Amino acid sequence: MSEVGTSGYAEAYASWRADPSAFWGAAAQSLEWSKAPEKMFDPEAGVYGRWFPDAVGNICHNALDRHVAAGRGDQAALIYDSPVTGAKRTLTYAQLLKEVSTLGAVLQDLGVGKGDRVLIYMPMVPEAIGAMLACARIGAIHSVVFGGFAAKELATRIEDAEPKVILAASCGIEPNRVVAYKPLLDLAISMSAVKPQRCLVLQRPEGPGALTEGRDLDWAVACAAAADAGKSAPCADMAATDPLYILYTSGTTGKPKGVVRDVGGYMVALDWSMKNLYGIAPGEVFWTASDIGWVVGHSYIVYGPLIHGATTLVYEGKPVGTPDPGAFWRVIEEHKVVALFTAPTALRAIKKEDPDCLLKQGRDLSRFRTLFLAGERADPDTVIWAQQQLKVPVVDHWWQTETGWAIAANPVGLGLLPTKLGSPTVPMPGYDVEIVDEAAKPVPAGTMGSIVVKLPLPPGCLPTLWQQDDRFAEGYLADYPGYYKTSDAGFLDDDGYVFVMGRTDDIINVAGHRLSTGGMEEVLASHPDVAECAVIGVKDELKGEVPCGFVVLKAGERRAPDVIEKELVGLVRDRIGPVAAFKLAVTVNRLPKTRSGKILRGTMKKIADHDEWSVPATIDDAGVLEEIEDVLKARGIA
Ligand code: COA
Ligand code: AMP
Numbered sequence: 001m002s003e004v005g006t007s008g009y010a011e012a013y014a015s016w017r018a019d020p021s022a023f024w025g026a027a028a029q030s031l032e033w034s035k036a037p038e039k040m041f042d043p044e045a046g047v048y049g050r051w052f053p054d055a056v057g058n059i060c061h062n063a064l065d066r067h068v069a070a071g072r073g074d075q076a077a078l079i080y081d082s083p084v085t086g087a088k089r090t091l092t093y094a095q096l097l098k099e100v101s102t103l104g105a106v107l108q109d110l111g112v113g114k115g116d117r118v119l120i121y122m123p124m125v126p127e128a129i130g131a132m133l134a135c136a137r138i139g140a141i142h143s144v145v146f147g148g149f150a151a152k153e154l155a156t157r158i159e160d161a162e163p164k165v166i167l168a169a170s171c172g173i174e175p176n177r178v179v180a181y182k183p184l185l186d187l188a189i190s191m192s193a194v195k196p197q198r199c200l201v202l203q204r205p206e207g208p209g210a211l212t213e214g215r216d217l218d219w220a221v222a223c224a225a226a227a228d229a230g231k232s233a234p235c236a237d238m239a240a241t242d243p244l245y246i247l248y249t250s251g252t253t254g255k256p257k258g259v260v261r262d263v264g265g266y267m268v269a270l271d272w273s274m275k276n277l278y279g280i281a282p283g284e285v286f287w288t289a290s291d292i293g294w295v296v297g298h299s300y301i302v303y304g305p306l307i308h309g310a311t312t313l314v315y316e317g318k319p320v321g322t323p324d325p326g327a328f329w330r331v332i333e334e335h336k337v338v339a340l341f342t343a344p345t346a347l348r349a350i351k352k353e354d355p356d357c358l359l360k361q362g363r364d365l366s367r368f369r370t371l372f373l374a375g376e377r378a379d380p381d382t383v384i385w386a387q388q389q390l391k392v393p394v395v396d397h398w399w400q401t402e403t404g405w406a407i408a409a410n411p412v413g414l415g416l417l418p419t420k421l422g423s424p425t426v427p428m429p430g431y432d433v434e435i436v437d438e439a440a441k442p443v444p445a446g447t448m449g450s451i452v453v454k455l456p457l458p459p460g461c462l463p464t465l466w467q468q469d470d471r472f473a474e475g476y477l478a479d480y481p482g483y484y485k486t487s488d489a490g491f492l493d494d495d496g497y498v499f500v501m502g503r504t505d506d507i508i509n510v511a512g513h514r515l516s517t518g519g520m521e522e523v524l525a526s527h528p529d530v531a532e533c534a535v536i537g538v539k540d541e542l543k544g545e546v547p548c549g550f551v552v553l554k555a556g557e558r559r560a561p562d563v564i565e566k567e568l569v570g571l572v573r574d575r576i577g578p579v580a581a582f583k584l585a586v587t588v589n590r591l592p593k594t595r596s597g598k599i600l601r602g603t604m605k606k607i608a609d610h611d612e613w614s615v616p617a618t619i620d621d622a623g624v625l626e627e628i629e630d631v632l633k634a635r636g637i638a
Helices: 009-018 020-028 059-072 093-109 126-138 151-161 181-191 219-228 263-276 295-307 327-335 344-353 380-390 469-477 517-525 561-575 601-608 623-634
Strands: 076-082 087-092 117-121 141-144 165-169 171-174 177-180 198-202 216-218 243-249 257-262 285-288 311-315 337-342 370-373 394-396 433-436 449-454 483-492 498-503 507-510 513-516 530-540 544-553 584-587
Touching: 009 020, 020 263, 059 093, 059 126, 059 263, 059 295, 076 093, 076 126, 076 327, 087 093, 093 126, 093 219, 117 126, 117 151, 117 181, 126 141, 126 165, 126 243, 126 295, 126 311, 141 151, 151 181, 151 243, 151 257, 151 561, 165 181, 171 181, 177 181, 181 198, 198 219, 216 219, 243 263, 243 295, 257 263, 263 295, 285 295, 285 327, 295 311, 311 327, 327 337, 337 344, 344 380, 370 380, 380 394, 433 483, 469 483, 498 507, 507 530, 507 544, 513 517, 517 530, 517 544, 517 561, 530 601, 544 561, 561 584, 584 623, 601 623
Parallel strands: 076 311, 117 141, 117 165, 141 243, 165 198, 198 216, 285 311, 285 337, 337 370, 370 394, 544 584
Antiparallel strands: 076 087, 171 177, 243 257, 433 449, 449 483, 483 498, 507 513, 530 544
């Protein structure tokens, strides 16, 4: 433990515990409302209660209009830095407001109104952030789909969200290739039973797409026409409990879960966190090196910094290779970044290529105060390396798509607590974190168990899944009555520090991306030569984990296993997308199973990870595990 100055954390947490409604009611006063909340929480509404049930407001108003009205119009709202195209652009609050109001009017002209869904399939360009805000402005519900997903995944999301309009870019740019989004979008629409009425396509010079007549419109042309006609959409009055967005995340099956975020609770929680957790003042430059396709991007590239009057940095590039592992230090210096939020995997990538951080030398990082990490467990080696190289506090914090903001963190704004390596520190106000055993009984400090959060969840967390209250209640609230199940396992220590050790379900974390092994198994099982299969996450130095698929092939005449394995790799890439990083398909004669037929994924993982393993009592034939070990050894994996 390292000692740091006095923290106001204990006081803040105690004041929340004493009176949650008063705590969040006070936080809500930092925002502007058309009708300020009088009742803070209604325990009878929704699945487990709703925050700010009588309030009315608009998150785009709070992110843009109110800052312009308060004199921040000329301050940078958004800095775009794109090493993959060479583009750099700064938009002031006044300019961003104008672009968003115009796009809002274009959407309204396309028939989009309050409650309609708009799907956004775009890379990290300023227009994508504008698109989200324009939807929020007119009361449409946006659903952003990450560009690394395949057409099939996009189609599943189109079918579930039923968007009236899709906003897309013609392409995204990866360091090694231009990813043509438009053909993927066309394919997804053709696969989907639900069709959007219109698509607005941002044509990028690096790879324009063919527009479908009668359905597709050119973004720039439509916005220019609306601007010339003086069109501008006002902010719609939204109930605080209205949905702001749907964000799909991996569940235990191939069918993703549509996490719903509401308007009011989200803006209150984000604003509170920008000040108290991240310690950011309005006007400062905050950089979240993630993607708008993930929750981290929604909360801390788009809404959090702008609601708080800070400047958000939109980076279209990677930590390495665009052009080198010094990219992060260049951006921090050039744009006067005070805090960076990234995933540990990004640091591991930099460390691998520039272990002594030589490319940081000579860079003026004097304004840089804090490094925030999330998305996966921050391994102590990476944290120590970052501390030594950057000489600023490295703050691990733990959260999920479902929660929208951190469950546990070290609150910089309230004053840092001593850090403990391997722990994201302490629960944030709003979260009553407990560790329970399988019978839902609390376990003593230091004992591993399921991490649960006592209901109600704080503002900002999901009220439900899109049009699936029952799935939400069954999946998250049924196992531990009165609690939200995080599906993470871990423990609390004697000081109340949280340690998050891994998932209790079949979700794996690949380079900070959340993926379902169940979804990958569904794809493998669909191959005509596969009899049965199991996908596990195996340790990877760079990405934390990578998926590895074990397949038993059908008996009889067939092609060589290595040919089929290649097809399986291609199949996962085609159906789920490159982001799954599925590169390992391994043919085995049989899968290890318990007598009741359950595949021993845990033991297989231990073998692949070189961890100590023993033969479980529930298995008849230990030989099958040895066979797995031999096959993995032959492949250089175990
Ligand atoms: N559109 C299309 N394809 C994409 C994509 C996008 N937006 N993002 C990633 N991909 C592709 C990549 O090109 C790569 O394809 P390939 O198999 O042809 O090489 C594949 O998906 C895997 O991408 P990625 O996870 O980025 O791995 P990488 O090996 O290219 O880079 C890192 C490794 C560590 C540099 C990278 O994963 C990284 O920056 N991670 C940080 C993750 C993060 O910010 N997560 C958000 C949570 S906070
Ligand atoms: P996502 O919904 O994509 O944000 O992924 C959430 C999951 O990532 C969590 O349930 C954890 O398993 C993992 N995770 C995120 N941040 C952390 C962290 N700081 N420490 C440990 N695990 C984390």
